[in-house]
Amino acid sequence: MSVLLHLTLRSIANRRLTVSLTALAIALAVAMLLGVERLRHDAREGFAQTISGTDLIVGARSGAVQLLLYSVFHIGDATNNVSWHSIEAIAEHPQVEWLVPISLGDSHRGFRVVGTSAEFFERYRYGRGREIGFAEGRPFSDLFDTVVGAEVAARFGYRVGQSIVVSHGAGEVAFADHDDRPFTIVGILERTGTPVDRSVFVSLEAIEAIHVDWVGGARIPGVSIPTEQLHRFDLRPKAVTAALVGLNSRVAVFRVQRFVNTYPDEPLMAILPGATLQQLWSVIGVVERALLAVSAIVVLVGLAGLVAVVIASLGERRRELAILRAMGASPAHVFGLLALESALIGLIGCGVGFAMVQSGALLVGPWLEARHGLLLSAGWPSHGEWMLLGAVMSAAFVASLVPGFRAYRYSLADGMSVRI
Amino acid sequence: MDDDTNTREASAIAIADLTFAWPGAGGVCLDVPDFKVSRGERVFMHGPSGSGKSTLLSLVAGVLEPGAGRIVVLGQDLAALSARARDRYRAANIGFVFQMFNLVPYLTALDNILLPCRFSCERVSRLEVPAPAEARRLAERLDLEAGLLDRPASELSVGQQQRVAAARALIGRPGLVIADEPTSALDADRQQRFLDLLLAECDAAGTTLLFVSHDHRLSRRFERLVELRDINHVGRRAPG
Numbered sequence: 001m002s003v004l005l006h007l008t009l010r011s012i013a014n015r016r017l018t019v020s021l022t023a024l025a026i027a028l029a030v031a032m033l034l035g036v037e038r039l040r041h042d043a044r045e046g047f048a049q050t051i052s053g054t055d056l057i058v059g060a061r062s063g064a065v066q067l068l069l070y071s072v073f074h075i076g077d078a079t080n081n082v083s084w085h086s087i088e089a090i091a092e093h094p095q096v097e098w099l100v101p102i103s104l105g106d107s108h109r110g111f112r113v114v115g116t117s118a119e120f121f122e123r124y125r126y127g128r129g130r131e132i133g134f135a136e137g138r139p140f141s142d143l144f145d146t147v148v149g150a151e152v153a154a155r156f157g158y159r160v161g162q163s164i165v166v167s168h169g170a171g172e173v174a175f176a177d178h179d180d181r182p183f184t185i186v187g188i189l190e191r192t193g194t195p196v197d198r199s200v201f202v203s204l205e206a207i208e209a210i211h212v213d214w215v216g217g218a219r220i221p222g223v224s225i226p227t228e229q230l231h232r233f234d235l236r237p238k239a240v241t242a243a244l245v246g247l248n249s250r251v252a253v254f255r256v257q258r259f260v261n262t263y264p265d266e267p268l269m270a271i272l273p274g275a276t277l278q279q280l281w282s283v284i285g286v287v288e289r290a291l292l293a294v295s296a297i298v299v300l301v302g303l304a305g306l307v308a309v310v311i312a313s314l315g316e317r318r319r320e321l322a323i324l325r326a327m328g329a330s331p332a333h334v335f336g337l338l339a340l341e342s343a344l345i346g347l348i349g350c351g352v353g354f355a356m357v358q359s360g361a362l363l364v365g366p367w368l369e370a371r372h373g374l375l376l377s378a379g380w381p382s383h384g385e386w387m388l389l390g391a392v393m394s395a396a397f398v399a400s401l402v403p404g405f406r407a408y409r410y411s412l413a414d415g416m417s418v419r420i
Numbered sequence: 421m422d423d424d425t426n427t428r429e430a431s432a433i434a435i436a437d438l439t440f441a442w443p444g445a446g447g448v449c450l451d452v453p454d455f456k457v458s459r460g461e462r463v464f465m466h467g468p469s470g471s472g473k474s475t476l477l478s479l480v481a482g483v484l485e486p487g488a489g490r491i492v493v494l495g496q497d498l499a500a501l502s503a504r505a506r507d508r509y510r511a512a513n514i515g516f517v518f519q520m521f522n523l524v525p526y527l528t529a530l531d532n533i534l535l536p537c538r539f540s541c542e543r544v545s546r547l548e549v550p551a552p553a554e555a556r557r558l559a560e561r562l563d564l565e566a567g568l569l570d571r572p573a574s575e576l577s578v579g580q581q582q583r584v585a586a587a588r589a590l591i592g593r594p595g596l597v598i599a600d601e602p603t604s605a606l607d608a609d610r611q612q613r614f615l616d617l618l619l620a621e622c623d624a625a626g627t628t629l630l631f632v633s634h635d636h637r638l639s640r641r642f643e644r645l646v647e648l649r650d651i652n653h654v655g656r657r658a659p660g
């Protein structure tokens with residue numbers, strides 16, 4: 001064995017350019033495979049923990065995924081609102097510890113405006129129970145105060161004290177601006193990697209206030225109520241889009257869910273966010289599996305390249321193998337020599353590939369998270385990554401048998417003299 | 421029968437009733453009823469290219485197996501050994517010098533000389549000094565400068581390569597050295613010089629030398645001249 005290792009290492013050193021290029025190809029393929037796996041894992045983890053600490057989400061009766069999409073991810077719109085009466089009734093349920101209403105429908109330069117209570121910043125949890133932190137400022141307290149998410153602030157360079165205008169309707173192209181009622185930024189949130197980053201938060205009362213002189217999605221012509229007069233109006237919300245609900249005990253979750261689902265005055269539904277997130281992931285998870293399949297194919301291409309390179313070298317090495325035979329090497333030695341060489345190249349490729357992912361995660365990870373909200377963590381390989389590495393190494397080992405076997409057959413046919 | 425066993429024991433090579441055919445080649449290529457080389461003998465075997473010299477040598481080396489017959493090398497019947505044991509036996513007891521491209525190109529000259537020692541403990545155990553020291557001693561005897569030994573084999577001239585190959589064949593005193601056209605890549609002057617060195621070293625080690633060549637001019641230096649066509653009876657036997 002030691003003679004084989006000695007010969008293999010010398011042979012590799014002698015052909016270092018070809019060998020390192022081959023190993024590099026495998027390393028890149030392995031890095032891609034592991035990178036995709038890690039991104040996939042982190043994305044799933046991050047996704048599943050977009051919202052945590054909330055036991056139920058309540059909204060108008062529709063589909064569970066739909067309710068989750070519009071209430072948490074701000075994708076799509078609610079079919080119906082939930083009346084304030086119902087919200088109060090649910091909040092009064094003995095098992096309900098807290099309730100944070102959410103009112104959607106306006107936007108700011110393409111970002112959703114979320115009308116909610118200041119309690120939102122205390123109650124909303126993401127990841128493993130992490131709270132939202134303030135990078136700057138404080139929660140809103142005055143009627144026209146607003147708190148913006150990290151990405152909103154970063155995109156437009158907002159600072160505390162700046163004044164912004166919200167628009168009616170959602171999306172990049174808003175229908176009309178509420179330019180008569182500007183908001184003052186009083187807080188900027190820390191980055192969370194959740195839709196919170198892309199939101200502008202105002203109080204529920206503010207949502208009512210900017211719509212007092214509006215009817216059916218347009219300003220009432222000729223009516224303009226000065227901001228000083230607003231306090232005369234009843235700014236309590238008449239309806240909201242959804243509500244996040246926390247319970248005294250998780251055991252009560254199905255009881256409260258049934259209470260909401262069978263609420264007599266209004267067709268409502270309550271969903272368990274965790275379960276629905278899983279359901280949603282199973283839909284978009286197809287994409288990540290496809291990505292993983294593509295990287296697996298890239299690895300196979302890399303290994304095919306390895307086999308091709310080693311077999312191509314075999315033509316020149318038949319003479320060398322015949323010499324080794326004369327020196328007392330058995331056909332098994334010859335087999336081992338070529339198999340060991342390929343397996344070593346494969347192994348080096350795996351190692352370098354892993355190092356690439358690791359250093360990539362360390363170097364690019366923070367930037368990826370900051371700029372694209374993609375989580376790429378450095379660390380020892382997870383269980384899934386070990387499985388992948390193991391699979392690649394096994395595949396490299398199987399691939400290495402091909403040149404090994406070919407050399408074995410050559411050495412049997414050639415004996416001590418090359419016959420071509 | 422006892423006599424026969426004794427002569428086999430005393431022979432470096434004893435071949436009896438050997439036939440061999442390359443698979444798919446159609447027809448027998450070697451048919452050697454009787455051929456012996458005594459221990460310590462220096463034999464020049466002559467034969468034109470394509471006459472089956474290399475095949476005979478591969479059979480003696482145990483790399484090929486005969487179709488029929490018996491090959492005894494240094495008292496050991498090769499047929500009695502497994503393939504793996506034949507490889508070990510070859511490593512321990514037979515040194516080779518080929519026509520050219522003798523060396524593993526990516527190893528240094530020194531590592532090439534030491535190659536048989538890596539495959540055979542027996543060769544190492546026959547040494548009185550550590551293997552690298554013995555390699556350097558042989559290299560010096562064969563007129564190789566010490567500085568050359570650490571260079572990759574691919575950087576040596578053909579003459580230097582052949583001398584490295586000779587040192588490799590001789591290290592650890594194998595009982596038999598087989599040289600297959602070792603000088604045909606050298607010019608006339610260097611042929612003589614190489615032959616001098618090889619013969620001197622075989623003498624010093626008491627090694628049997630089987631020297632194969634198509635060049636008759638070299639045969640003067642040997643005790644015995646064998647024509648391959650004299651011992652190879654292919655096509656001579658009556659059919660049936």
